[in-house]
Amino acid sequence: MAAEKPVTTPQAFPGASPGARLRALLESGELLVTPSCGDALTARLIGQAGFRAAFMSGFCVSAQRIGAPDAGLISYAEMAGAVRDVCAATALPVLCDGDTGYGNALNVKRTVKGYAQAGAAAVMIEDQLAPKRCGHTKGKLVVDRTEAVERISAAVDARAEIGSDILIIARTDARHGHGLDEALWRAEAFHKAGAEILFVEAPKSEAEMRRLCAELPGWKMANLVEGGETPIPSQATLSEMGYGVAAWPLTLMATAMRAMTDALAAMRADRAPEGLMGFAELRERVGFEAYYLDEARYAGARD
Structure with missing residues (x-):
């Protein structure tokens, strides 16, 4: 049987920067579904499948690039290299995980500038205390309010300094240890500091998801982890709730890992995968x- 031809997705808004293309997609009002990648090949496959954007997950990059958990072990240089590789492999705008910015406010500025220069359409900066870890695992701690907002202010300043239009995704993990009210306060402060996309990690119910969409300004991002703490509504429900972006950070890697472990077991047993x-x-x-x-x-x- 002949090979199925991959879907070819035309580049929307040809000639526009990655940030401008992403902003136009968000302004359409249609939920932007972003499967996640950790390498260039996965980014290519996301584009071939007809999606309009991709998300580069720090969990996936850490696992695929250094074979380590998402627990603050990967460095800025390794992540920036992954951004370059992923963005070079696809015409899609790519939203990229910048973790905590890899240090103080000046490190955040370097991260944002580096990601913009590498081709990212958006960079995500979070308020976890280093070493950070996956938002759906134990042991998360966040910095105080002042430092959290300073990180976003530094990200916005960095963008202005290089004349970039990269979007800033501001993530808070405060829901875990401080409750939803604190997470909402931080997210609103991040918006006032200049972040366009707000990401409250790990709401525990659809009611919490609806509340944060109703109370927060700007575009909101949902992080949908199979087996995690947050429910996974349909895409239609997410759009109705008020989300602008829906990321599936681990779906493709989990699918690939299952397929690889099954194939390895077959080979070990002298069977054809x-x-x-x-x-x-x-x-x-x-x-x-x-x-x-x-x-x-x-x-x-x-x-």
């Missing part, structure tokens, strides 16, 4: 056919 992608489709999806066309084009120019 099941469910493999055909070689022709695999070549197409990683870009061999486009490479061959370019190769022939330039070879012809020499003749």
Whole structure:
């Protein structure tokens, strides 16, 4: 059987910057669904599937790049390298995880500038105390209100200093140890400091999700972790609630890891793994056919 042709997503708003393209998508009022990636290949697949944007997850990058948990072990340089690789592999605007900014307010500024220069459409800065950790695992702590807001102010200043239009996603993990009221106070303060997208991590019910959408200004982002603390409503319900962005941070990596562990078990038992992608489709999806066309084009120019 011939390989299924990957979906080709035309680049929306050609010639516009990643930030401008993302802003236009958000201003459409339609829920922006962003599957998450940790590497360039996954970013390519998200585009081929017809999605309009992608999210680069720190959990995925830490797992796929250094084989370590999302617990503050990965460095700014490693994350910035992942941003460059992911953004170079897709025409989609990519929302990128900037963790805590990797230090004080000056480190936050460096992170935002570096991500903007690497092609990110948005950068997420959070208020966790370093070393940070996945928002749906135990042991999270947050910095005080003043430092939390300073981080977002520094991110906004960094954007202005380089004349960038990268969007700032401001994340608070205060719901875990301080309650929803504190998380809402911080998110509103982040908006006043200049953040466009607000991300209250780990609300525990649909009622909490509705409340934060009703009370907070600007665009809101939902983080949907299978097996995590937050319910996973339908996309239609998320849109009706008032969310502008819905990220599935672990779905693709969890799917791939299950498939790989199953294939390894089969190989260990001297069985052929099941469910493999055909070689022709695999070549197409990683870009061999486009490479061959370019190769022939330039070879012809020499003749």
